Amino acid sequence: MRRPRAVTLPTPHPRRALAVGSVLALAAGPVALAPAPTPTPTATTPAADRGTQLYLEQCASCHGPQGQGSQRGPSLIGVGPASVDFQLSTGRMPLSQEVPQATRRAPVFSADDISALVGHVASFGGGGPQIPRVAPGDVVSGRALFAANCAPCHGAGGSGAVLTNGWIAPPLYESTATQVAEAVRVGPGLMPAFPSQVLTDRQVNDLTSYVQRLRSERLDRGGNPIGRLGPLAEGLVGWVVVLALLVGAVRWLGRRAGE
Numbered sequence: 369m370r371r372p373r374a375v376t377l378p379t380p381h382p383r384r385a386l387a388v389g390s391v392l393a394l395a396a397g398p399v400a401l402a403p404a405p406t407p408t409p410t411a412t413t414p415a416a417d418r419g420t421q422l423y424l425e426q427c428a429s430c431h432g433p434q435g436q437g438s439q440r441g442p443s444l445i446g447v448g449p450a451s452v453d454f455q456l457s458t459g460r461m462p463l464s465q466e467v468p469q470a471t472r473r474a475p476v477f478s479a480d481d482i483s484a485l486v487g488h489v490a491s492f493g494g495g496g497p498q499i500p501r502v503a504p505g506d507v508v509s510g511r512a513l514f515a516a517n518c519a520p521c522h523g524a525g526g527s528g529a530v531l532t533n534g535w536i537a538p539p540l541y542e543s544t545a546t547q548v549a550e551a552v553r554v555g556p557g558l559m560p561a562f563p564s565q566v567l568t569d570r571q572v573n574d575l576t577s578y579v580q581r582l583r584s585e586r587l588d589r590g591g592n593p594i595g596r597l598g599p600l601a602e603g604l605v606g607w608v609v610v611l612a613l614l615v616g617a618v619r620w621l622g623r624r625a626g627e
């Protein structure tokens with residue numbers, strides 16, 4: 369695998385300070401991961417009950433019982449369904465360790481439980497971006513949008529890069545189309561949000577199609593053992609073949625000359 373390229377960020381994202389603060393608080397508090405008190409569900413429908421119960425068990429200790437936030441986690445009021453779905457479907461939340469940056473892992477919750485939690489957090493109010501509905505877009509336009517808006521952090525091929533202060537722009541090869549669109553609208557962690565005044569829904573479709581293309585191109589290459597060694601090795605193999613042909617030709621010529 370290629371090593372991520374270092375990138376210097378001109379403008380630090382304002383939410384970084386909050387995230388780092390929360391993480392410091394996490395490190396400071398020995399009871400940071402203590403489970404929340406057993407919930408008393410008050411909601412009416414089964415899905416709402418489930419959302420309330422899961423939230424109180426898994427999220428309230430850091431984000432507060434009403435999503436108001438605490439020293440251990442930011443407020444969730446108004447983050448919007450897209451943010452909650454992104455954090456849960458990429459396995460970033462529930463945060464389980466004192467880490468400087470939540471990282472992608474297998475999701476802890478089923479799709480149904482994720483929707484129940486999305487619904488419960490939305491009940492705290494405040495609006496925020498909805499989960500985008502993506503459709504196939506134009507990869508040529510997507511390539512240009514990616515180069516201008518995303519490649520400075522994620523690399524031209526989407527393989528990720530190291531940003532300032534140890535933050536990482538992750539590789540984009542595991543993200544689903546919906547997760548790409550959610551990240552674009554929400555701006556998780558150090559990433560800036562791109563609202564619809566900056567990138568229209570159609571442009572987001574173009575971008576997600578292009579990111580999916582990058583992902584499948586990489587998978588194709590992974591299927592071939594030479595491909596996994598990268599272009600340098602492919603070039604070497606090419607040269608070896610050419611050299612072998614040359615040596616063969618010289619021998620043949622030599623034999624003809626000796627006859």
Ligand code: HEC
Nearest residue numbers: 387390426427430440441447451452455461462463470557
């Ligand atoms: C151990 C503490 C902890 C637990 C438990 C936890 N979170 Fe978080 N959460 C955080 C911290 C810290 C951040 C900020 C991290 C960052 O920005 O990388 C965060 C960020 C988030 C965000 C992004 C907020 C934004 O501004 O866009 C969402 C959404 C979220 N958490 C939802 C949840 C949900 C839902 C649960 C329960 C399933 C949960 N979290 C459990 C600590 C926690």
Ligand code: HEC
Nearest residue numbers: 458472517518521536537538543547548551556557558559
């Ligand atoms: C300023 C640097 C920066 C720019 C510009 C940027 N990102 Fe990001 N991106 C990040 C960081 C940092 C994260 C990790 C956030 C976290 O873990 O909380 C991220 C996360 C992501 C993820 C989640 C990947 C995963 O692990 O599932 C996707 C998808 C993504 N970005 C897509 C994009 C797209 C598409 C663009 C262009 C429209 C873009 N990003 C622009 C820094 C950036």
